[in-house]
Amino acid sequence: MMLKKTVASVVVSTMMLSMLAACGGGSGGEDKGGTGTTAQPSDTNEKADLVVFSNSGDSVESWNERFGNAIKQKFPNYNIKYIQKQKDYGIKELLTSGETIDIYWDSIGGFASAVLDNGLEFDMTELVKKHQIDFSKMEPSVVDSIKLIGKDKIYGIPVFNNNMVLYYNKDLFDKFGVPYPKDGMTWTEANKLAQQLTRMDGKQYVGLSSSQTHMLPMNQLSIPFVDPTTEQPTIFSNEKWREYFDTVFVGPSKSQGYVEYMKQLKDAIPYRNEFLVEKNLAMFAWLSSIVFVFPEEFKSMNWDMVSLPTFESLPKVGSQAYPTYFTVTSMSKQKDQAMKVIQYLTTDEIQTKLSKIGLMPVSNSDAIKKVYGEESIFKGKNFGASFYNKFAPIPAKTRYDSLLLTPYAKAVPKVVMTGDYNTVFRATEEETAKKIADAKK
Structure with missing residues (x-):
């Protein structure tokens, strides 16, 4: 894809740290432990017509349940038009049609490229000060991630978060008389547990797998996809990738029958279908929010979750945070009106509401985190697993990261099947370097 501008990846600067601290200075002391942001009095007579869009593809119903209905109640004279991304109608098509987007939101994986590539970036620093958004009361690693989008500028406000947990099928553990996994396990312990569940019993069962498309960009070793200095892919040059692949992906596959099972899947690692539909995968590392993406499938299972296993070298460090940003x-x-909407989504009122329905808040308030999932359709599950570990630091992000995800993910089964790290990593690095070069033209 031809990019209009060349924007180098950025690193955390002390200037940005100072700026964010200054932006959070207007909250007073009333919201200790919350986001530090209270709902500003709204002028119920003020009118606004705002268009909201996201590349996430979230439905209108999902938007209204999580945000739209609350916004309408808070701002009754605001006309909010949410446009859902369609298969052949994304942000470029929307802009080409002449539509004005007032608020754009997306997760960290796609936010930078969507905003920067389409010239939608706007420095909200002054609006943040004016509307008193206190970053100091948000999850620190999420706040740090803001600095990775625009140097010394604020291009996005985090509204909700995500991370990785370990789901497990309780019926399979009961079937084979194996004790359930626990919060706080290491990958070594998880892989040993998985060995007891990788067995043939009428059909092949496997103990453990992970969603590589999520684990890689949220990896616990904080390895960047792209070197921030050279703007080159890291999969071959950064030796940490070998340690990561060996622990998370190759480790579970060492049990007899695992690779043979992968061959039945056309050389793919066990994934969603094997866990949710076939139900012959005992443990699966996946997004903490995924139960609300596939609610009917999870309703058909006897499941629970625990914290993501950790590396011995990084005790109690889980995956990176995966925040979703909203931007004017x-x-x-109508930038002020758009910012009022975003500010409202960061208040304790909305953060508590999101937390209760199972959307991970960005607030670092223990009280808000404590109610996580308590009003969801899966009330009673171990939602606290999502907060058991600390978040791993988020490394430098570039607009090229999304181009590298698929090739990096395809490297996983190749390494598991062949054990040839050097050949697979070198070929992947050559392929992705070309993708970056093409994108820069």
Whole structure:
């Protein structure tokens, strides 16, 4: 894809740290432990017409349940038009049609490229000060991630978060008389547990797998996809990738029958279908929010979750956070009104609401985190597993990261099947270097 501008990846700067601290200075002391952001009095007579769009593809119903209905109640004279991404109708098609986007939101994986590539970036620093958003009361690693999008600028406000946990099928553990996994396990312990569940019993069962498309960009070793200095892929040059692959992906596959099972899957690692539908995968590392993406499938299972296993060298360090940002776009003619909406989504009121329904808050309030999932359809599950570990630091992000995800993910089964790290990593690095070069043209 041809990019309009060349934007280098950025690193954390002390100037940005100072700026964020200054932006959070207007909250007073009333919201200790919360986001530090209270709902500003709204002028119920103020009118606004705002268009909201996201590349996430979230449905209108999902938008209204999580955000739209609450916004309408808070701002009754605001006309909020949420446009859902369609298969052949994304952000470029929307902009080409002449539509104005006032608020754009997306997860960290796609936010930078969508905003920067389409000229939607707008520095919200002054709006943050004006509307008193206190970053100091949010999860620190999520706040740090803001600095990775625009140097010394604030291009996005984190509203909700995500991370990785370990799901398990209780019926399979009961079937084979194996004790359930626990919060706080290491990968070594998880792999040993998985060995007891990788067995043939009428059909092949496997103990442990992970969603590589999520584990790789959220890896616990904080390895960047792209070197921030050279703007080159890291999968061959950064030796940490070998340690990561060996522990997370190759480790579970060492049990007899695992690789043979992968061959039945056309050389793919066990994934969603094997866990949710076939139910012959005992443990699966996946997004903490995924139960609300596939609720009917999870309802058909006897499941629970525990914290993501950790590396011995990094005790109690889980995956990276995977925040979702909201931004006022450069093209909006109603920036203040758009910012009022975003500010409202960061208040304790909305953060508590999101937490209760099972959407991970960005607030670092223990009280808000404590109610996580308690009003969801899966009330009673171990939602606290999502907060058991600390978040791993988020490394430098570039607009090229999304181009590298698929090739990096395809490297996983190749390494597991062949054990040839050097050949697979070198070929992947050559392929992804070309993708970056093409994108820069």
